[in-house]
Amino acid sequence: MNYSTSGNISLNGQIILGVGSYYAHNTTFVEYGVGLSKTYGDLTFGVSYSNWDGGDYITPSISIGL
Numbered sequence: 477m478n479y480s481t482s483g484n485i486s487l488n489g490q491i492i493l494g495v496g497s498y499y500a501h502n503t504t505f506v507e508y509g510v511g512l513s514k515t516y517g518d519l520t521f522g523v524s525y526s527n528w529d530g531g532d533y534i535t536p537s538i539s540i541g542l
Contacts, residue, residue, distance in 0.1 A: 488513045492526050505529040513537070 492509035509526025
C-alpha cells in the first residue's frame with residue numbers, strides 16, 4: 477500500500493497477520509498489526525504496532541537497500 481500527496485510525501489503501509497504456537501504448549505495464538513515506512517534513497521525508516529499473543533508491541537525499523 478502506498479499513499480502519496482501532491483506535496484511529494486510518500487508513505488508505505490503494511491498489514492501484519494499471523495498465526496503461531498509455542499513448541500512446549502498445545503495452544504495457538506494470532507498476531508496482527510499495522511506499520512508505516514518512508515524511504516529516503518537507499519534507507520527506509522519505519523514503525524509498526526502489533527499484538528502478539530495478547531502483548532502489544534511498537535517496533536521501529538531501519539533498513540538499507542543493497
